[in-house]
Amino acid sequence: MREEGAICVQNLHKRFGDVLAVQGISFDVQRGEIFSLLGPNGAGKSTTISILSCLLTPTQGDALVMGHSVVREPRKVREEIGVVPQEIALYEDLSARENLDFWGRMYGLRGAALKQRVAEVLEIIGLTDRQKGRVGKFSGGMKRRLNIGIALLHRPQVIIMDEPTVGIDPQTRRNILDSVKELNRNGTTTLYTTHYMEEAQELSDHIAIMDHGKIIASGTHEELVRIVGEMDRLDLVLSGDVERVLGEWQGIAGVCQATAADGKLTLLVDDSNLVLPRLFESANRLGVRITSVEIQEPNLEAVFLHLTGRALRD
Amino acid sequence: MKVLDIAWKDLIRSFRSLFFLFFGLAVPLLMSGLFYLAFGGISSDDEGFDLSVTEVQVVNLDEEGFGGQLLVGILQDESLADLLHVTAVDDAASARAAVDRQEAGVAVIIPSDFTAAVTDPQGQAAVEVYCDPTLTLGPGIVAGIVRQVVDGFAGSQIAVGVASERLGAAGVTVDATTEMGIAMRYAAWASGQHGENSLQVRAPASAPETSAAVRIIGPIMAAMMVMYVFYTAAASCLSLLEEQEKGTLPRLFTTPITRAEVLGGQFISAFVLLVFQIAVLLGVSAAVFGIQWGAPLPVALVTLGMIVCAIGLGILITALLKNTRQTGVIYGGVLTVAGMLGMIRVFTGNVAGASGHVFDVVSLFVPHGWAVRGWLALQQGAGVSEVLPTVAVMLTVGVAFFTFGVVRMTRRLA
Numbered sequence: 001m002r003e004e005g006a007i008c009v010q011n012l013h014k015r016f017g018d019v020l021a022v023q024g025i026s027f028d029v030q031r032g033e034i035f036s037l038l039g040p041n042g043a044g045k046s047t048t049i050s051i052l053s054c055l056l057t058p059t060q061g062d063a064l065v066m067g068h069s070v071v072r073e074p075r076k077v078r079e080e081i082g083v084v085p086q087e088i089a090l091y092e093d094l095s096a097r098e099n100l101d102f103w104g105r106m107y108g109l110r111g112a113a114l115k116q117r118v119a120e121v122l123e124i125i126g127l128t129d130r131q132k133g134r135v136g137k138f139s140g141g142m143k144r145r146l147n148i149g150i151a152l153l154h155r156p157q158v159i160i161m162d163e164p165t166v167g168i169d170p171q172t173r174r175n176i177l178d179s180v181k182e183l184n185r186n187g188t189t190t191l192y193t194t195h196y197m198e199e200a201q202e203l204s205d206h207i208a209i210m211d212h213g214k215i216i217a218s219g220t221h222e223e224l225v226r227i228v229g230e231m232d233r234l235d236l237v238l239s240g241d242v243e244r245v246l247g248e249w250q251g252i253a254g255v256c257q258a259t260a261a262d263g264k265l266t267l268l269v270d271d272s273n274l275v276l277p278r279l280f281e282s283a284n285r286l287g288v289r290i291t292s293v294e295i296q297e298p299n300l301e302a303v304f305l306h307l308t309g310r311a312l313r314d
Numbered sequence: 315m316k317v318l319d320i321a322w323k324d325l326i327r328s329f330r331s332l333f334f335l336f337f338g339l340a341v342p343l344l345m346s347g348l349f350y351l352a353f354g355g356i357s358s359d360d361e362g363f364d365l366s367v368t369e370v371q372v373v374n375l376d377e378e379g380f381g382g383q384l385l386v387g388i389l390q391d392e393s394l395a396d397l398l399h400v401t402a403v404d405d406a407a408s409a410r411a412a413v414d415r416q417e418a419g420v421a422v423i424i425p426s427d428f429t430a431a432v433t434d435p436q437g438q439a440a441v442e443v444y445c446d447p448t449l450t451l452g453p454g455i456v457a458g459i460v461r462q463v464v465d466g467f468a469g470s471q472i473a474v475g476v477a478s479e480r481l482g483a484a485g486v487t488v489d490a491t492t493e494m495g496i497a498m499r500y501a502a503w504a505s506g507q508h509g510e511n512s513l514q515v516r517a518p519a520s521a522p523e524t525s526a527a528v529r530i531i532g533p534i535m536a537a538m539m540v541m542y543v544f545y546t547a548a549a550s551c552l553s554l555l556e557e558q559e560k561g562t563l564p565r566l567f568t569t570p571i572t573r574a575e576v577l578g579g580q581f582i583s584a585f586v587l588l589v590f591q592i593a594v595l596l597g598v599s600a601a602v603f604g605i606q607w608g609a610p611l612p613v614a615l616v617t618l619g620m621i622v623c624a625i626g627l628g629i630l631i632t633a634l635l636k637n638t639r640q641t642g643v644i645y646g647g648v649l650t651v652a653g654m655l656g657m658i659r660v661f662t663g664n665v666a667g668a669s670g671h672v673f674d675v676v677s678l679f680v681p682h683g684w685a686v687r688g689w690l691a692l693q694q695g696a697g698v699s700e701v702l703p704t705v706a707v708m709l710t711v712g713v714a715f716f717t718f719g720v721v722r723m724t725r726r727l728a
Contacts, residue, residue, distance in 0.1 A: 053568045075570050083568040089561035091323070093330050098323075105319040106569040150565075 006031045006066060006158050006189035007052065013060035014047050021047040023213040024061065029191055029206070031157075034184050036200040037193040038300060039210035040310075045193040046086065048210075049162045052191065053083045066157050079108075082151030084161040088143045092136035096127050096146055099135060100153060107154035117153055124179075125149040141172035148179060158189045165199060177203060197300040209304060216307050225298045228306045231256060232272040233296040236265045236279070240288030248286060252278050259311050266311055268302055316571055320579025321586065328550065328587050338546045338591050342538035343598055350531045350603055368419040368452025370400045371409040379429020380498070385441070385463050389422065389456070397455055410444050419452045420445045422460060432467035433474060433497040473500040532605045536689035537657030539595045540682050544624045544649055546591055550584040551628030554723070555638050563727075573727050577720060581625060588621045608692035612701045616688035619708030623681045626715030633722035656682020660690070681715075684708050 007029035014022040022044045029035040037045045050056040052063055054074035062069050068076040090099050100118040109117055122128045125145040135143060144164065151159055161180070165173045180190055180203055194200055200207050201221055208218040217224055238245060246260045249267065254275040257268040269275040272295050283290050296302070305311055328334050372389060376382030390400045401418075403409050409421035423442040425431075431439030441460050445453035474496045478488045557563035566576060596613070599605045607613055631644055655677055662673040677683030688704040 055564055055567055075572075078568060078570040081568070083565065085561050085565055085568075087561040089565040091327065091562060093327050094323070098326070102319065102323050103569070106316060106566065106571055108570065110315075 005029055005064075006033075007035070007063065007191060009048075009052070009061075009063040011061035012048065012051060012058050012063060014044075014051060014056060015059045021213050022051070022058075025208075025210070025213070025215045026061075027208050027215060027218060029158075029189060031189050032184070032187050033205040034180065034190045034192060034203050036204040036207045037191070037210055038195065038197065038200040038207055038304075039193075040195055042212075043195075043210040044213040045195075045210055046162055047213075049083075049160055049191070049193055052077075053081065053160055054078055079154075080157050082154065082156035082159045084148050084151045084159065084164050086162040086164070086166060088140075088147045090135050090143060090146060090150075093134065095132050095134055096122065096138070096142075097131040099146060100149060103150040104153045109154060117155075121149045121152055124152065140168060141175070144168055144172055144176060145179075148176065152183070156188070158191065159183060160191045162193050163195070164192075165194065165196065197304070201300055207300065209300070209307065211304075211308050217303060221300070224300060224303050228268060228298045228302045231268045231270060231298055231302065231306070233298065233302040233305070234265075234267040234269055234272055234276070234279075235292075235294040235296065236267070236290055237263065237292035238265060238283070238288050239291055240286070245283065245286060245288050248282055249279060252282060254278070257305055257309065259305060259309065261311055266301075266305060268306055317575050317578040317582060320566075320576060321582035324550070324553065324580065324583035325586060327553070328583070333549060334546060334587070334591075337549075338542060338587075339594055342535070342542040342595055343602075345538050346531055346535040346599060346603065349534045366452075367397060367399050368449065368455065369417065370398050370420045370422060370452075370456055371403050371412055371418045372400055373403055373406045373409050373421065373423045375406070375426040376424050376428035381429035381432050381467060382424040385422075385424060385428075385460065388459060388463060394455075394459075398452070406442075413444050413446055416446055416448075418446075419449045420456045422456060432464075432470060433494055434471070437471065467497075470497040470500045473497065528604050528606075531603050532693045533660040533686075533690055535595075535599045535603065535605055536693065537660040537686055539592065539599075540620065540656060540685040540689065541649075541653035542595075543588055543591060543620060543685075544627065544653060544682055547584055547588055547621070547624035547628040548631055548644065548649055549628075550587055551580065551625065551632040552635070552638065552641055552644075554580060554632055555635060555641075559638055567727070573724055576727075577723065581629075581716075584625045584628065585621055588624060589617070592617050592621070606693070607689075608695060609697065612692055612696060612698050615698065615705045616685070616692055616701055616708075619688060619705035619712070620685040622712035622716070623685065623708040624712070626712035626719065627681055629719030629723065630715040631719075633719040633726065652680040653682050655680045656684075656686050659683070660686060681708065681711055684711070 005028040007027075009028070010026050012022055012025050013020065025044070025048065027035075037048060039045050047056065051058050051070060052065060054070050054077050057071065062071050064070075065077045066080040068080065070077050091102070094102065097118060100121055101114065104114045104118055119128070122131050125148065127142060127146060127149070130138070130142065135146065138146070148161075148164065151161075164176055168176075177199065180192065184190060190203075192200075192203060204221065206218070206220060207224060208215045209224070210216070217227060242260045242263055242265060246258055246265060249255055249265070250258045252275065254270045255267055256270065259266050267275075267279075276293070280290060301311065370389060372386050374382040374386050386400075386402065389398060390402075394400075403412075406421075406423045409418070409423065412418040413421045421442075421444040423444065425439050425441070427437070428439045428441065431437035441464060443453065443457050443460055445456070474493050477496045478493065481488050554563065557566075563576070567573070596607050600607060631648070635641065635644065657677070659674050659677045677686065684704055684707050688701055688708070691701050691704065
């Protein structure tokens, strides 16, 4: 196993009873890069993150974090990483400062160094003015910021973020994405999981797409998009029997892939200029009205659709 | 150091918790305070509370016999003056009528053949205790005294019967005067057996002198303290489950810390919290209710035993629960029932005989019962050697619970 990367995952398996949540995945994360694990809920992202955070032991395989094995040297791995869990994991009856102070101690900080670092992190997450306030009275965005701040306390080499933007408002989301970029500029390696294609696209140097416990594609954004070639993605909203239309349109020349969800059809097509007139003609014949059409350049959503036959949001 | 950091964090959280402040400190004191007021703790003097004096009318139809005179004399004894006011009347019907009119609580009617009956081995006579059905304590006292005297005479009858039989077998004729003499000698002997010379009822040498209200409130306060200390210990340990569900426990395990440090911090926190709770409850109850808890060393031993036992049970319960939604069952069910069983001896303290013994034994089936036993012993002035067995049981049970709970918790957190 190579050790020069920040994270080297090799043939990782995790079984829960009869369920194989992670099925032999391997990937490398280079030092100083942002690496995203992209996939729908249940793809195995959080299980992978839990193994890399030493919360779960792999059933088979191993991973090195900054050269330390998660199986054999979990304590050393924990010293190197900062983990931002998906759920907000804070003591709501303590103040922001008390939370940072406690978690700093858990990472081994003491005395003046701890005091100084807590002040710095409060500044980074913009909570200096609210440092004495009870966390239970904070807004969701403030809690999210503090949740991230805790992972920064000991200046970790690697930060692992498990879907940190789930269920938050756009402004806080923007704030978090900017924080991740800022950390990256300072040389921190970030492993980031998300099921939002836009986030992976905006942040990542490398992306691994996961589905059903496997990595089905990996590479830079450009490399991944190339998988679907020059295909366009069409999102259509119809009034009528979408399932009947779906069956009809899958046979239309130029349509490579078609899926339906929530009354919306998503198609991967060779050339939207040629295919669209055929779709309208078919819709007329079937007595269905097309109420909205959106043409998109190839993106990660299209890649996922191409590889799995399902939309990422499924 | 991290162990202490975790303990300190948990302590801060506990002291900010309304649950602890209310249920841990306020409720046991309030409950005991209510009992204290109910038993006249504020209004009375040193004696705490007073039983009302029962009016008794005695009709001695056995004026010539020594039996009737003896019974009347006992009822009119000065030592009973605080409880009974005895008036001798001539007519049984008027005595009963006085009871019916509630002018008297009890009428005691001694039949004319009382002495003859009690000295005749074959004789039978019944002293009538006619009482107001709305009263319980006064008639109970009178009936108890009468029963005691009659039982004494029953012994005389047996003595006369046995003596007559033996003397008859030896060819000696026993007349009525001789029988009376035997009966009186037996009565004198029985009186001596139960008198001050042969029976001394004493409190332990170190037993504090306490008022009646304190004698009642002391055990109740002990029971309340035990019940709520076990609640607090369970709540403190159950915070592990809460942390697991809120994600702070898994997050802790992403930091360089061991499971032993987390559990150790939890134990230290619970220990200090319970020491504080017990110290406050002991101090406040001593100051407000005047309860004397005993010497420092035995108190410290019982405190240690109870804390280890309570934390052990708390860890065991936490290890057996799946989530915090089940804690309602624990508080409402297991801990409350165990607590009530444990304190049953406090509220059945007046039950005499086999039933009282059964309650005492039943209370020892739960850890609370051993703790209550320890505190009651302290209130009666027990020293180190007297509480050591109880403390040893609590420590053993606590360590056993703790070990089982920690093993299970460690597997669960692994």
